[in-house]
Amino acid sequence: MLTFVVLSVLMIVGAVGVITLKQPVHAALSLVATLLTLAVTYVTLQAHFLAAIQVIVYAGAIMVLFLFVIMLLNIQGDQPQPHFRWMQIVAYLTALLAAGAIAATAFLSPRELPNAELMSEALAGGGAAAIGEALFNDFVLAFQLVGVLLLTGIIGAVSLVQRKATQTAKDERELSGV
């Protein structure tokens, strides 16, 4: 229980850091921290397979990509715009209120925690088998649709980039023609 509380607090602090830190690199690192704490939480829940995936895919591959992009584009933190000062306050206030209300609602009715022994038993061996079964049975359609989603993303990204290229080439041609 104590570990869970500590981990949760860390996770929330990391998440808040992502959206409040000014430097993109700092924000990205904060996100890494959040994702890693999440992986640790999985471990405490006996979901070793999930934890491993979490580290490899998110904290590893995706975050490295993020950092690369940030460094390559040399993104600087944006300056706070005084014009939106009041808005920031309103936004924080609203978010706080909403979060408070959500928390209040969530704890309105007590609920029993799932039986830890049963869970461990189900996830014996890291849970890879259980995940695999769920993925290729109950969630097989979702699994396939994620593939379609990725395909859409690829076609979309390629067509946007490619168009930029053809457009530039065309502009250059026109310029040289003149």
Next chain:
Amino acid sequence: MNDIVTWAALAPVLALLGSLINGLFGRRLKEPLPGIIGSVAVGAGFVLSFIAFIALLGRTEPSVSLVLWPYLNAGSFSLELGFVIDSLSVIMMMIVTGVGLLIHIYSIGYMHGDSGFSRYFAGLNLFIAAMLILVMADSFLLMFVGWEGVGVVSYLLIGFWYRERLNADAARKAFIVNRIGDVGFLLAMFLIFKTFGTLNIAEVNEAALSLVFGSAALSLIALLLLLAATGKSAQLPLQVWLPDAMAGPTPVSALIHAATMVTAGVYLIARAAPLFAQSPAAAATVAWVGALTAIIAAFVALSQKDIKKILAYSTISQLGYMFVAVGVGAYWVGIFHFFTNAFFKALLFLTAGSVIHALGGEQNIDKMGGLGKSMKITGGTALIAALAISGAPFLSGFFSKDAILSASFNSELIAGYGNYVIYAILLLTAVMTAFYMFRWYYRVFAGSERLDKETKVRLHESPSIMTVPLLILAFFSVVAGYIGLPEFAFPNWLAPWLEQSIEAPVNFVHRAVLTEWLLIGLSVLAVAVGLGLAYWVYHLKNAAPLARFNQGFLGALNRFSQSGAGFDGLYRNVFINPGEGTAGGLAAVDKEVIDRGIRAGFVSVGLLGRLLGLWQSGYVRIYALAMLAGIAILVILLAVTGVMA
């Protein structure tokens, strides 16, 4: 289609066909041809309506309903589109097509040489089609189709000469004012459906009769229908659009804004008579609206200078009479006055059109006078029409107006709501009517000529294609009243005929024959006073006594009358100026956002729209914040209810 009566259902189809031909191929047709096509289409409709009328005459139950097609069947909402041809609608159909035909023929001469000749006839035919659908509809929904249809065509024709800014503005004013009436119609339909579970008029009427007398739902429906009717029939407080609508071509004013469309409100109330007969409060409201409209419009008509505006106000006033008739429960009388009014009012407008035509567009009566000498037919028929509308004895207007007066005097339906006061108001209005009509006649057709030199040279009687319709209308203006003679002493054909279709039990006090004769005598006296006054002022004294109307209290009265009893100014101050004032404060927001048409009536509403546009700033973060705020409010509500529980 075995029944010959059902052939009359083809009348709107023919008119629609004529409209389509003129609309699609009109530009390729040589000039009189679109007019001929239009006239033939309407004429055929008239023949069919007349045959249906003759066929219905001999029947014990003069009503034929014809289902066109099952429209919708959705849950408890089921509706068939159909026509009903009964003694009420057949009269309306004959007037619409008959007077319509004459006006079509007249228009061939009037619109001669106009670049929009075929467009004009396409619009006119479309109007006839929509109006026929309105009167033949067997359900409120189909009636609404016609209702909107005549409205749309009327805006198109008001703005027919749209190159003049004023005309387009008038069309928009009519449009916006009529939207208020639409709210009434739609909400009434909604309530009718909710109360009775059907929109079929016959079923609603039957159900209404079995409902508790004076129940709140009934009164509300009736009042909403009244709101719809005031919009279309230009009654208080929505009368402001009709005078401006005179910007359209004069035959259009004659057909749409005098004889037919504007009476749709009266027809609506007569059709839904049981709803009103069961709700005295609503009925009394109808009668009072009519009475006040009648006298105020007559008062305004006293001082107007535009040859058509006088007639427009007189139309509003006459419609007020009809409203009183249907308000006091004398539904057949309302239709009777519609019937006679259609002839003499169309005739008045057509003579005015003939004058305007001859004078090359001049409309100010101060620049006319003495036209009767050179325009004999126009002048003669105008005199007949003026006598008829004033209620001179033995002409059509006399009988129908007298029937209204006596009905309001004798009504038991609104007995507790001041029916004698209404009677007195109408009697006074009758005096004023006679006066302003003869002011109109003397200023235009009699007395000294006040024309420009060059106009005088061009002055001519209109061609016979225009004068023949005048003569026909004049004939009917004389005789049309004899179908509805006073019941107490003479045979009356119209009342029993119409009451077969309008089953609304309204009682009238039966007075002694002497009293009835006395009432008639009073009406005659009223006409005589008004006529005599006009004769004295304009004929004997040549308008000299009017000098004192330039100053003091009388002067103020005069100006008040000229301003249309101050309604336009009032609406400007109440609805438009405050909106503009506040809008000026928000001048930072794009100033031309609001279109002029909107400004003309909807600025207060437009202001709301502008305020709403303020948070449409274009910044993603504001949008996201708005979303978050929306969620937050809902979630907080949930948390609060949760904690409370």
Next chain:
Amino acid sequence: MPLVLPDIDWLTLAPLLVLLSTASLAALYALYNRSSKAVALLALLGLAVAAIFNLQLFVASRAGELRSSFGLRYLADQGALAFNFVILLGAALAILISYDYLKRAELEQPEYYPLMLLSASGAMVMAAAGDLIILLLGLEIMSLAVYVLSAWRQQARESAEAGMKYFLLGAFASAFLIYGIALIYGATGFFSYPQIVAGLLAEGFEQIFLATLGGIMILAGLGFKVALVPFHQWAPDVYTGAPTPVTAFMSVVVKTAAFAALLRIFAFIYPELGVLAVQSLVVLIALTLIVGNFTALVQRGIKRMLAYSAVAHAGYLALAVLAAGNLGMRAAIWYLTAYTLMNAGAFAVLTLLSDRNDHGDDLERFAGLARSRPYLAAAMTVFLLSLAGIPLLAGFVGKILVFSAAIEAGYVSLTVIAIITSVVAMVYYLRPVMYMYFREPEYEPLQTNSRSTHIAIGIAVFGTVLLGIFPGWWYSLLDLGQSLLAGL
């Protein structure tokens, strides 16, 4: 461990698979041949074949046959199939409009069409989803493609901005949706609708507040897609910035799919949630009707006006959602059919009036159109009158159906608001009509070769008028006497 294979009824998946394979094929073909014409035709062919499969399924479902795949996660009930027709129709119209437009704006690139097909297939997944995860994935597939499409005119700042804005806010809204799904899962332990309902109704269930919270979040997420106030503000900016055919696609296909999903979960899950879940929608509808209609009143740009009108129509449609159940469902399907025809038609006319840079959609463009291009003006008049709800056109019947469904469900005061605002709406819809007929032309009309757009306009006019005069046939096809929604 015994391996349980999922049940797959391939016919139920056929329309979806046809669209997906056409999209892939078209994308591959585009690698070798850059002819837009061929790809567009291929896309239309794909839509037609999908429609044929869909028809077969529809006929079967009318015979009372209920098909589904993956244990009720992918449904081919009558509701989903009817929505599929609407989606396919909307996509076909959008493609027809796009072809001329892209050529004129020199934006031709064959990848456009596969993206549109992918988006449409995402929409079909949403309509068929019987599971919150499937719903989410369908929504993302559909949206992702539309994000790219709305930024298609990259060289124009507004278009890139529109794409970006839509993407950012869409992601924000998706977060709400996902959060809502997670909460429902947290409360009940299930994703698929029947199981969720069973969980909610189970004895000893105590997490009703958590589930209601989830319901509200899902409502917000889907409310964003259909542009309910206050989740609507992206709509005017994105509608104006995106290329007009994409706007047309967005306003009909995206809206249809989101409503299909909303209708299904609202009919199934929401009645079992706390009252506030339903009450929230009531508030949102009232706001949407008022804000949408009154803001539309002060717009000068037609595209912007149509954007706000789309917001307002979302309000009317949500009224049908509120009247959950068979009647509301039928009304919504019918309304969306009509809406697809008249709205796509209006946007199609708009593409013919605006110039190459998509500028000039303000009222003045319409001045005197009745003179310069009478048939185009007549078509536009039909669309606008129908949107305004003038009788005997499709939009009017849609309103009647929705209103009567709402009355039946007992939402009287909301219906009164809807009626009054619909009269206000007449003012802004008829303003362009006045301009077309009462003004002298101020611009030379563009002379363009636009056969496929004309075909689209023709279909839309024909459909709008036909559905308006004979609304019964399509409505009665939706009538099975039993629920349109399969499942429970």
